[in-house]
Amino acid sequence: TMSLTWPGNALGFPQRSWPNLANRARAPLQEDSPQLHHQHTSPRERRAIRDNIYRNKRCRMETCFDFSRCQSGFRVYIYPPQRGDEISEAYQKILSSIEESRFHTADPSRACLFVLTVDTLDRDQLSAQFVQNVRTRIHSLPTWNDGRNHLIFNLYSGTWPDYTEDLGFEVGLAMLAKASADVANFRPNFDISIPLFSKDHPLKGGATGYLTLNDAPPSRKYQLVFKGKRYLTGIGSETRNALYHIHNGDDVILLTTCKHGKDWEKHKDSRYKPLDFFLYAELLHNSSFCLVPRGRRLGSFRFLEALQAACIPVILSNGWELPFSEVIDWRKAAIIGDERLLLQVPSITRSVGRDRILALRQQTQFLWDAYFSSVAKIVSTTLEIIQDRVESHVSRNHLLWNSLPGGLYALPQYSADPAQFPFYYAMLGKSPSQQFTAVIHTLTPLQSQISPVVKLIIAVAKSKFCEQIVVLWNCDKPLPPRSKWPSTSVPLSVVEGQTKTMSSRFFPYNTIITDAILSLDEDTVLSTNEVDFAFIVWQSFPERIVGYPARSHYLDSSRSRWGYTSKWTNDYSMVLTGAAFYHRYYHYLFTHYIPGSLLTMVDRLANCEDILMNFLVSAVTKQPPIKVTQKKQYKETMMTQGSKASRWADPDHFAQRQTCMNIFSRWLGFMPLVHSQMRLDPVLFRDQVSILRKKYRDIERL
Secondary structure: OOOOEOOOEOOOOOOOOOOHHHHOOHHHHHHHOOOOOOOOOOHHHHHHHHHHHHOOOOOOHHHHOOHHHHOOOOOEEEOOOOOOOOOOHHHHHHHHHHHOOOOEOOOHHHOOEEEOOOOOOEOOOOOOOOOOOHHHHHHOOOOOHHHOOEEEEEOEOOOOOOOOOOOOOOOOOOEEEEOOOEOOOOOOOOOEEOOOOOOOOOOOOOOOOOOOHHHOOOOOOEEEEEEEEOOOOOOOHHHHOOHHHOOOOOOEEEEEEOOOOOOHHHHOOOOOOOOOOOOHHHHHHOEEEEEEEOOOOOOOOHHHHHHHOOOEEEEEOOOEOOOOOOOOOHHHOOEEOOHHHHHHHHHHHHOOOHHHHHHHHHHHHHHHHHHHOOHHHHHHHHHHHHHHHHOHHHOOOHHHHHOOOOOOOOOOOOOOOHHHOHHHHHHHOOOOOOOEEEEEEEOOOOOOOOOHHHHHHHHHHOOOOEEEEEEEEOOOOOOOOHHHOOOOOOOEEEEEOOOOOHHHHHOOOOOOOOOEEEEEEOOOOOOHHHHHHHHHHHHHOOOOOEEOOEEEEEEEOOOOEEEEEOOOOOOEOEEOOOEEEEEOHHHHHHHHHOOHHHHHHHHHHOOOHHHHHHHHHHHHHOOOOEEEOOOOHHHHHHHHOOOOHHHHHOHHHHHHHHHHHHHHHHHHOOOOOOOEOOEEOOOOOOOOOOHHHOOOHHHOOO
């Protein structure tokens, strides 16, 4: 019989603290692991394989990595391609992801980490993608240094019939980002286990997960499903040949076909049936649990397929180091089983309650979207994990990796404390600060005491929530003396723009000390009441943009591109940063997460920075911004007053914004903006009651 403690002891392993559980019980599996003990190899061959794999078995970051190369920051260099290099489609996606990341450098002297252009993904000698003479080619690299500070990607290792982890060349002191990693050979805190993905896996964006809001309650037609090759002999056949024992044809559908290889007909038996009548996608999308047994190697494509389909993976692959197990808590998204306890799997899945099934499925969707839905996310996660090791004093904790929006959007250089990020406030029971900092972006000289910016400063300073006002002087003219600015009851400081460019309005200036930022254009017309009400609303939605001028996007199907509209309708997907509240973390994320090429484009156009901020925040939150009510006059004043009159009326300005929309969505690989029709108004707004009973009285006045 099997002891069962739920959830920490999912399939009968001794209770242990995470993350070791995700790696499973290592000791007994090293004894009988089929990876190195197989009938096709002689004792001498097994020793040679083991010596090759284990030569640098003790490598850890502190012993085999040169941290001194990383003193100028975490930068990744890709060697230039050599003549005759044949690079597979999958490896080209990996290289492109690195080149487009913020870590890439073209200068090897600045590099902390080196990546080969030699394609090492497929090291199966029988494969058409197998690259010859890898050893000679990498050893001739001037900075190889026995592999120190190098990262080698690999999806397939070994070949028929033994499928060992031998790559056919010595990796030396290099780190391996490897699919199907065996815990017996995996070097913790050095290697990285990555998922097996196909050449068709998208470079960016990726398909969304299958779970939708109307999927609750969580019951599905099937309890447990699998469809795949049976493997009649050799590695992987032990588990797959036994699956028919738990197939019941009702709610447990385990379909295996022996129709693969050249001599399958010799081995077929009464259990062979053509399986075309079961659509695989239909099985995935209609089952609560999906079996992920080992194939010839420990990992299989079934793993990512199950994650995307919101089908809880039941992993039967003894000794498999699960993908990104260093940072991901797989107990929250998968059932980790034991191949030797196959017959108990159906009863284990039936013991999982409905609430937990829904929680597990929701976590599969988060993990799929955050780390696995594209090659770029798999590569980014790999690089971020290594960066956390290199800069260990600011590394992410497990909450950041395992909760929305995920580790890729929670930069630890900003803070290693989850309570400092707006999207964790609700989870941690934290309330945002009660004050805000107004940041007024100024492009024109200070004309007089009746300038729009002076009126704006006076109105904002009267807010009881205003802690300070920061004027960001992005004007080419010299800074006016302090005497030219109005006197206010709150501190007023004038900061010269970092580069006098549009993107500098979102620089994380040390002067800003509050959680909340009220971002303002110099010619914005807002009353104190409007400021106060918008801030009260923001305190309930600290992870979103909350403000006044709204815009919308739409799909222009005739031109197959995204369109931008400023028409005043009930529908919107952006709130412009000319008058909006948001958390100061987004200044840090904007400056350090967005590629330099996009920031340069925004600065060159002197346009679109507000759209880019909306794209970023919606990509993080997966939610729309929030529009609050405003006086009618704002619509007209935006088009007529102040320095921006010509800018808003300029058709080129509008055309540029259309182009920006499409460039930004190509960068992300998807359109992050979400439409909304919600507008928040004060209680009693427009009600026929005494004006004296209303808290924000002048919002109704024209």
